[in-house]
Amino acid sequence: MLELKDITFTYIDQAVINGLSFVAEQGQNIAVIGESGCGKSTLLKLIYGLYDLDSGTINYNGNPILGPKYNLIPGEDYIKYLAQDFDLMPYITVEENVGKFLSNIYRDKKKARVQELLEMVEMTEFAKVKAQYLSGGQQQRVALARVLALEPQILLLDEPFSQIDAFRKNALRRNVFQYLKKKKITCIIATHDSTDALSFSDETIVMQHGKIIVKDAPQNLYRSPQNKYIASLFGEVNELELNGKLHLVYPHQLKLDPKGKLKCVVQQSYFKGGYYLVEASSGSQTLFFENDTFLPSGASIRLEFLNKTA
Numbered sequence: 001m002l003e004l005k006d007i008t009f010t011y012i013d014q015a016v017i018n019g020l021s022f023v024a025e026q027g028q029n030i031a032v033i034g035e036s037g038c039g040k041s042t043l044l045k046l047i048y049g050l051y052d053l054d055s056g057t058i059n060y061n062g063n064p065i066l067g068p069k070y071n072l073i074p075g076e077d078y079i080k081y082l083a084q085d086f087d088l089m090p091y092i093t094v095e096e097n098v099g100k101f102l103s104n105i106y107r108d109k110k111k112a113r114v115q116e117l118l119e120m121v122e123m124t125e126f127a128k129v130k131a132q133y134l135s136g137g138q139q140q141r142v143a144l145a146r147v148l149a150l151e152p153q154i155l156l157l158d159e160p161f162s163q164i165d166a167f168r169k170n171a172l173r174r175n176v177f178q179y180l181k182k183k184k185i186t187c188i189i190a191t192h193d194s195t196d197a198l199s200f201s202d203e204t205i206v207m208q209h210g211k212i213i214v215k216d217a218p219q220n221l222y223r224s225p226q227n228k229y230i231a232s233l234f235g236e237v238n239e240l241e242l243n244g245k246l247h248l249v250y251p252h253q254l255k256l257d258p259k260g261k262l263k264c265v266v267q268q269s270y271f272k273g274g275y276y277l278v279e280a281s282s283g284s285q286t287l288f289f290e291n292d293t294f295l296p297s298g299a300s301i302r303l304e305f306l307n308k309t310a
């Protein structure tokens, strides 16, 4: 069990992490989401032991994780951290990078392990290519394979799929998260991509100003967001006053209906593949809703609120 108790950390003068506590059980996948600069990367670095805490404690199975003041070489063997800058060795090949931390004693075993990891990240054909000749997304995939090579007990991922093309991203995510579950590796993933949180996390932490404002199952966070900040991390959201009460309403919860209560004028229709995201104005309010077909700008319409979240 990974346990953070009331941790505080300051880079220069202002606390970036501000009295933060949470527990991750072994094998849990926890997504950390929140606006840019709220402290997600710093949190991962603190868990890895890259900095000394101002106060509070981080323990893994009862043992403290300590910063550079107490640990000459930061980072514990059982934790791997994938930073946003990948940290690959440019002049050695993809397979050498992936196998860098694996022992050379059992060469066949090492070869098989590297092969398995390259298959998982779909980089087998680049095995002999030097890392310096890879694209950003390819480097990211190799870096992912490398942090998995030694089967850490805790994996800290900072935006691990940010440079991967949409074509590969979904398959890669499924491969990686299934692998982590199978091996019971605890994963903390800092992300801006709501799919990482919604589809793959057991629990999602929402951060703001260096604090956790909520930690819950992603289904609960999405269906009953406490405020607009939380809801908007999952995409577009409308604030709608109905019967004197303010509701947070996702675009798919508003439907075109000639008898609907909300009178609107269409501003823009954005093609989204399977549907259009339509921007409309209702008095001084801007609303977004989903519609199967294109609606021309200036069209007068009516919308009805569907009280369902899924």
Ligand SMILES: Nc1ncnc2c1ncn2[C@@H]1O[C@H](COP(=O)(O)OP(=O)(O)OP(=O)(O)O)[C@@H](O)[C@H]1O
Pocket: 011, 012, 016, 034, 035, 036, 037, 038, 039, 040, 041, 042, 043, 190
């Ligand atoms: N090395 C540093 N020295 C001083 N301040 C820093 C340093 N690294 C980060 N900060 C500041 O700490 C705050 C939190 O940064 P952090 O990178 O943890 O945020 P984040 O939530 O991961 O952001 P993003 O989503 O943009 O990656 C920011 O205000 C940032 O400017």
